Amino acid sequence: MTIIGLHCSSTDLHAGQIALIKHGSRLKNCDLYFSRKPCSTCLKMIVNAGVSRISYWPADPEISLQSEASNPVTTSDAKLDAKAVERLKSNSRARVCVLLQPLVCYMVQFIEETSTKLDFIQKIAKSQPDFNTDFYTACRQERIKEYESLFLISNEETHKQILMTIGLENLCENPYFSNLRQNMKDLVLVLATVAASVPVFGCFGFYSNEPQPTNETCHQGLPQEIARHCMVQARLLAYRTEDHKTGVGAIIWAEEKSRSCDGTGAMYFVGCGYNAFPVGSEYADFPHMDDKQKDREIRKFRYIIHAEQNALTFRCREIKPDERSMIFVTKCPCDECVPLIKGAGIKQIYAGDIDAGKKKADISYMKFDELEGVSKFTVNGVQKTKSIDDQQHQNKKLSLLHSCSVLFITQPVCTLK
Numbered sequence: 001m002t003i004i005g006l007h008c009s010s011t012d013l014h015a016g017q018i019a020l021i022k023h024g025s026r027l028k029n030c031d032l033y034f035s036r037k038p039c040s041t042c043l044k045m046i047v048n049a050g051v052s053r054i055s056y057w058p059a060d061p062e063i064s065l066q067s068e069a070s071n072p073v074t075t076s077d078a079k080l081d082a083k084a085v086e087r088l089k090s091n092s093r094a095r096v097c098v099l100l101q102p103l104v105c106y107m108v109q110f111i112e113e114t115s116t117k118l119d120f121i122q123k124i125a126k127s128q129p130d131f132n133t134d135f136y137t138a139c140r141q142e143r144i145k146e147y148e149s150l151f152l153i154s155n156e157e158t159h160k161q162i163l164m165t166i167g168l169e170n171l172c173e174n175p176y177f178s179n180l181r182q183n184m185k186d187l188v189l190v191l192a193t194v195a196a197s198v199p200v201f202g203c204f205g206f207y208s209n210e211p212q213p214t215n216e217t218c219h220q221g222l223p224q225e226i227a228r229h230c231m232v233q234a235r236l237l238a239y240r241t242e243d244h245k246t247g248v249g250a251i252i253w254a255e256e257k258s259r260s261c262d263g264t265g266a267m268y269f270v271g272c273g274y275n276a277f278p279v280g281s282e283y284a285d286f287p288h289m290d291d292k293q294k295d296r297e298i299r300k301f302r303y304i305i306h307a308e309q310n311a312l313t314f315r316c317r318e319i320k321p322d323e324r325s326m327i328f329v330t331k332c333p334c335d336e337c338v339p340l341i342k343g344a345g346i347k348q349i350y351a352g353d354i355d356a357g358k359k360k361a362d363i364s365y366m367k368f369d370e371l372e373g374v375s376k377f378t379v380n381g382v383q384k385t386k387s388i389d390d391q392q393h394q395n396k397k398l399s400l401l402h403s404c405s406v407l408f409i410t411q412p413v414c415t416l417k
């Protein structure tokens with residue numbers, strides 16, 4: 001499966017409409033994932049494009065049903081719309097469903113443990129007395145509160161009413177209702193825990209250590225909120241890894257010259273990946289050992305494809321030389337990947353740098369520090385210069401952290417393992 005788009009609604013358009021504008025009939029046979037149930041305006045076009053599945057988050061639908069008291073007109077329209085959606089759904093080939101599977105029970109603990117070993121947390125921990133990671137727990141609590149208020153409906157009765165109106169009455173009875181709420185809570189907890197691994201803490205952020213050529217927008221850093229958000233996306237991808245020791249995620253975004261209709265501003269998704277064995281291979285086909293294993297022949301390094309390599313291979317858009325393109329990687333790019341990133345024409349790297357300058361037996365990280373012509377942004381506590389974007393785009397949001405709906409689209413063409 002390849003991800004071909006990631007969009008969020010703008011002031012004028014819903015995410016589904018944006019998908020149509022951006023992809024048109026290329027949506028045929030794709031799967032779409034929505035953070036809200038789509039409204040009839042979006043659904044009729046998407047269904048008509050021949051999508052194969054539409055999954056959505058079963059909370060607040062596209063047209064909010066929660067504003068009964070404040071706006072009864074909107075609510076009656078919303079109910080009418082919900083009926084139209086049901087009718088479109090039952091007459092379409094596409095499956096419209098809630099895709100929420102129970103998570104494995106040790107997931108949150110695993111994320112917490114792996115997060116505290118991560119470059120971003122370690123860099124900040126170094127600045128703390130006794131090298132402690134307590135700030136991570138505080139960040140996590142903040143993210144949990146924030147995500148719960150965005151994605152969950154605290155009042156059970158209100159949630160039931162919403163489910164009834166959007167045609168999910170089958171989920172209103174127990175044990176299905178309590179199971180659904182538990183699965184939603186668990187997933188929100190997982191997302192908040194992953195987000196906290198790229199913490200908002202003091203003056204720490206993704207900054208460049210090199211003097212910035214101020215006249216070239218290609219080298220100017222992103223606003224911190226956006227950089228952090230993209231890195232969280234890379235962190236989520238890292239959990240799909242096939243390397244049982246070290247998961248790495250990478251995502252590539254680029255910026256068009258002019259602002260587009262998308263709620264992501266002028267930014268568009270190029271590609272993403274994580275470290276994995278060659279597409280189609282089975283668990284035992286290749287060695288899994290690291291360089292602590294004496295026998296070099298049974299080490300993983302010659303077989304595993306790095307996160308950046310998969311992101312470049314399975315990208316859905318070209319990297320244009322005159323645009324600001326950027327890759328977000330959860331670990332330091334190694335000596336195999338640095339020339340690939342530069343050669344592909346990517347202008348900026350946001351990455352971990354704990355391994356920078358290290359030479360290990362089968363994998364080295366020497367070229368990252370020496371790399372020239374590509375701007376590098378790593379977690380630093382001292383901001384050299386405030387980026388122009390930070391000043392100009394205080395209100396620009398690229399985020400599912402806001403009340404817009406988001407969607408991503410996958411195409412079952414080739415396998416992103």
Ligand SMILES: Nc1ccn([C@@H]2O[C@H](COP(=O)(O)OP(=O)(O)OP(=O)(O)O)[C@@H](O)[C@H]2O)c(=O)n1
Pocket residue numbers: 243245246247248274275290291304305306307308329331332333334337355360363
């Ligand atoms: N930019 C990078 C760097 C590494 N990797 C992947 O990350 C893993 C690194 O493996 P290993 O060297 O075992 O991990 P380290 O964290 O470097 O191990 P250690 O420091 O304990 O030696 C490999 O799967 C490699 O493909 C990656 O995808 N992208």
